[in-house]
Amino acid sequence: MLGVTKLLCETIKTEQGAGHKRHGHGPAPAGLPSNGSIGGCKQGASARLLQFAEDKRPVVVWNITKRCNLKCIHCYSDSLNKDYAGELRTEEAKAVIDDLAAFGAPVIIFSGGDPLLREDIFEIAKYAGSKGIRCALSTNGVLIDKKTAQAIKEANFAYVGVSIDGIGEFNDRFRGMIGAYNMALEGIRSCRDIGVRTGLRFTLNKRTLPQLPAIFDLAEREDIPRIYISHLVYSGRGRKISKDDLSHEETRQTLDFIFKKAMEFDDKGMEKDVLTGNNDADGIYLYMKVKKENPDKAERVYKLLKMRGGNSSGVAIGCIDNLGNVHADQFWSHYSFGNVKQRPFSEIWTDKKDPIMRGLKNKKESVMGRCSQCAFLDICGGNYRVRAEAIYGNVWAEDPACYLTDEEIGVKNQCAVKIAK
Numbered sequence: 566m567l568g569v570t571k572l573l574c575e576t577i578k579t580e581q582g583a584g585h586k587r588h589g590h591g592p593a594p595a596g597l598p599s600n601g602s603i604g605g606c607k608q609g610a611s612a613r614l615l616q617f618a619e620d621k622r623p624v625v626v627w628n629i630t631k632r633c634n635l636k637c638i639h640c641y642s643d644s645l646n647k648d649y650a651g652e653l654r655t656e657e658a659k660a661v662i663d664d665l666a667a668f669g670a671p672v673i674i675f676s677g678g679d680p681l682l683r684e685d686i687f688e689i690a691k692y693a694g695s696k697g698i699r700c701a702l703s704t705n706g707v708l709i710d711k712k713t714a715q716a717i718k719e720a721n722f723a724y725v726g727v728s729i730d731g732i733g734e735f736n737d738r739f740r741g742m743i744g745a746y747n748m749a750l751e752g753i754r755s756c757r758d759i760g761v762r763t764g765l766r767f768t769l770n771k772r773t774l775p776q777l778p779a780i781f782d783l784a785e786r787e788d789i790p791r792i793y794i795s796h797l798v799y800s801g802r803g804r805k806i807s808k809d810d811l812s813h814e815e816t817r818q819t820l821d822f823i824f825k826k827a828m829e830f831d832d833k834g835m836e837k838d839v840l841t842g843n844n845d846a847d848g849i850y851l852y853m854k855v856k857k858e859n860p861d862k863a864e865r866v867y868k869l870l871k872m873r874g875g876n877s878s879g880v881a882i883g884c885i886d887n888l889g890n891v892h893a894d895q896f897w898s899h900y901s902f903g904n905v906k907q908r909p910f911s912e913i914w915t916d917k918k919d920p921i922m923r924g925l926k927n928k929k930e931s932v933m934g935r936c937s938q939c940a941f942l943d944i945c946g947g948n949y950r951v952r953a954e955a956i957y958g959n960v961w962a963e964d965p966a967c968y969l970t971d972e973e974i975g976v977k978n979q980c981a982v983k984i985a986k
C-alpha cells in the first residue's frame with residue numbers, strides 16, 4: 566500500500582523509515598495506522614512505518630476462514646456463506662503463530678471471508694499479541710455490534726479496516742446484502758466510540774468510481790481516520806469483472822482526485838491517512854506530480870519510495886489461506902508454495918527452490934515486457950504479477966494496469982518489449 570498522505574504531506578521522513586526495524590516489536594501501533602507527531606507537519610505520524618522499512622520480514626495476510634456472509638461482486642477469494650472443510654483448527658493456528666513470531670513477522674492481518682465468522686478469532690488474535698505480533702482485522706463490518714467491538718478492543722487489534730464500496734443501497738447491491746451498509750457503518754461507529762482505530766476500505770472499478778467522493782465525505786462526517794483505496798486485482802470474482810477495471814486515463818484522473826482530497830484534509834488540519842493499494846505505479850505517478858511543482862520535495866519522496874521498494878509479494882507480504890496454504894499474496898490463491906500443516910511458514914518462505922518464489926525475490930531478473938525496461942522498476946517492483954498472468958498468461962509479463970506512458974517510464978522501443986498473449 567502507498568501512504569499518499571505520508572508522502573504528499575510529508576508526515577514521514579526518510580530517516581524514520583530507515584530507522585524502522587520490522588521485527589523490533591516496539592511500542593508503535595501496527596505499522597498500518599500511524600500516530601504521534603512530527604514537528605512542522607500539520608498531521609501526526611509514527612516514527613515507525615512498515616511500508617518504508619528496510620527490513621522486509623513479511624506482513625502476513627491470513628485468510629483465516631473462507632466463509633463470508635456477503636457476496637461481493639469483486640471478492641478476490643470467491644467466498645460463499647458455507648463451511649469449508651479442512652480450515653485450520655485453533656491449535657493449528659496457534660502453532661503457526663509460534664513459528665511466525667520466531668520468524669519475526671511483525672503483523673498479521675486477519676482477513677477472509679469474514680474473520681469474525683470464526684468463533685476463535687479473538688482467542689487467536691490474543692495469542693498472536695502475546696507473542697509480540699500486532700494484529701489487524703479486515704472485515705465487511707456487518708457483524709460488529711457493541712459487544713463485538715468490545716471484544717475486538719480486548720483482543721488488542723491495532724486496526725479494523727471495514728470494506729464499503731459505496732453509500733447505502735449501492736453498497737448493499739454491490740456487496741450482496743440489503744442493510745449491509747447500515748450495519749457496517751454502525752460497526753465502524755461502535756469501534757470508533759471505544760477508541761479502536763478504524764478505516765474505510767474501498768475498491769475502484771467502473772461501477773464504484775462515482776461513489777468515491779461520497780466515501781471521502783463519509784470519512785470526514787464520521788470522523789474515520791483512514792481511507793484505503795484499492796485498485797482492482799483480477800483474482801477470484803474480481804477476475805470476472807476485469808473488463809470493469811478503470812481505463813488508464815480514468816485511473817490517472819482518480820489519482821489526481823485522491824491526491825487533492827489528501828491535501829485538503831491536511832490543509833484543514835484533519836488527521837486523515839489516505840492510502841492507495843494494489844497498483845505500485847501510484848508511487849511513481851505521485852512522484853512525477855510532486856516533481857513538477859517542487860523538485861526538492863520530489864527528491865525526498867523518491868528516497869522514501871525507494872526504501873518502500875514497490876510491490877513486495879513473496880518478500881515483505883505473504884498470505885496463508887484458510888486451509889494453511891502459503892501464497893505470495895492474498896490475490897494469488899491458485900499458486901501455493903506449501904502448506905503450514907506440513908512445513909513451517911518460515912521454512913516455506915525462505916525456500917528458493919520454487920521458481921516463482923525465486924523470481925519474486927529477484928524481480929530485476931524475472932520481469933518482462935515494459936517492466937523489464939522501466940526506469941522505475943526499483944520503486945515499483947513490477948506491480949502485480951497476478952494481473953499480468955490473468956491478462957497475458959505469463960506471471961512475469963508487464964502489469965496491464967500500469968497507466969504510465971512509455972515516455973514517462975523511459976521505455977523507448979515498445980515493440981521490442983511487447984509480451985505475446
Ligand code: SF4
Nearest residue numbers: 936939945947948967
Ligand atoms: S512498467 Fe512495470 S515496473 Fe514500470 S511503473 Fe509500470 S508496472 Fe511498474
